Every structure is written in structure tokens, then in C-alpha cells.
Amino acid sequence: MGQKIRVRIAGREYPIDAQTPQQENLIRLAAEAVNKMLDGYKAAHPGRSETDLMAFVALNKSIAEIAAIRQNEAANAEVESLRKDLDNYLDNIE
16 A cells, blocks of 8 residues: 655655655655756756746656666667577577
8 A cells, every 4th residue: 555755846845645665765766856956957047937947857857768768678679689699599509
């Protein structure tokens, strides 16, 4: 069963359901990462609206996620290629 937790993002508190302690940890780490990135954007772009800064954070996090997905796909393709090479090698051992 889940647990209700509260996280603070950009100075506001949000209630979130965490299904496991591991998920709670991930949620808290993610909120911390968003706040840290937001603080960096605030320092680099004074005078920008909170909405603009959060858009920068969302874009940056999305870019990182897409890059990670592509790296994972490339690694999986390489593993599959190596598996096929190994299978072929083992099939040809006499």
C-alpha cells in the first residue's frame, strides 16, 4: 500500500502517493534535482518568470531522458548483436 508524501518544488508543496519506499526516494531525489536546476536557471536568468524557468527545467530534463533512452536502445542493440555473434561462434565449434 502507498504512502502519502509531500514534496516541495519551486517553493510549493505537493502531495504525492509513493507506492514503495524506493519510489518515495526517487520522488524526493527528482524534486531535489528539479529545485537545484531551477535555482541554477534563476541565477543565470534573473527577471525571467517562474513559468519560463520551469519550462527550461522541463525541456532540459526531457532532453536528458531522450538521450538516456537512445543510449539504452544503442546498448541493447549492441548486446543483441554480440549475442548473435556468440551464438554463431558456438554453433560453428566442432
